[in-house]
Amino acid sequence: MEKLVHDTVRIQGKNVVLYIDPFRVSGTPKDADIVICTHDHFDHCSPEDVLKVAKPDATVVAALNCEGKLRNLGLEYKLFSWWEEREVKGVKIKAVPAYxxxxxxxxxxxxGIGVIVEVDGVKIYHAGDTDLIEEMSRLGKIDVALLPVSGTYVMNAEEAAKAAEIIKPEVAIPMHYGAIVGSKSDAEKFAELLKGKVQVVILD
Known part of the structure; x- marks a missing residue:
């Protein structure tokens, strides 16, 4: 797994490559089988960046509010509501609340949505742009949780740490800093708050 810019994550499975919220992508890798957009804000559903990463036969998975940005891209897309679960190209994807x-x-x-994707038996939760919300207690077993930590538009480090304690992932990864709002110090504070409780990996 690679954390690229802001909330952008690239996940490499045995037979599939996923991007979540591609934004400010360098080059044109065009290696994505699945592209996920958690909501229609410019830094999460960027048509330019979707086209940079998507293979010609890629499927875009997105929140309902993204349709206006996706309908003319020439790519298959599937729109998800909260708690909807489907299998796409062999990957189980569940949309969960984010607000x-x-x-x-x-x-x-x-x-807006967060997503739980299961790749090669590993359940990865990408929270999207969200605060600490009660639905986080209903996510089930999560192996890796990607949580925003910058504050302003999303949870701050303290709230994200509380979220991690509720979700209890094997690994927590901070995101949503360093591009528009927030800095690495938010990620470091998140890690410090969870020391001895949840393993934190900062991907920079």
Whole structure:
């Protein structure tokens, strides 16, 4: 797994490559079998970046609010609502809630998603842009959790640490810093708060 910019993650399985929220992608790798967009904000659903990473036969998985940006790209796309689960190219994908509780940027009714993807038996949770929300207690077993830590639009480091304690992943990876808001110090604070509780890996 590679964390690229902001919330962008590249996941390499045995037979599949996924990108989640590609943004400011360098070059044109065009190696993605699946591209996931968690909501339609420019730094999460960027048509330019989707086309940079997607193979011609790639499938885009996205929140309902992304359709306007995807319909003219010439790629197959599947729209997901909260708690919807489907298999795409051999990968189990479940959309889960992602929203703000004390900010105006991602209201509950906006329909942004987090995703749980199962690749080669490993369950990876990408939280999307979210605050600490009660639905996190209902995610089930998670091996790797990618959690935003920058504050402003999403959880801050303290809230993200609480989320990790609720989710109890094998590994927690901080994200959503270093590009638009937040810095590596947010990731380091997150790691310090979870010392002795949850293993944290900072991918930079």
């Amino acid at each position: 703000n509780v004390n900010k105006r940027f991602h209201p509950r009714e906006y329909g």
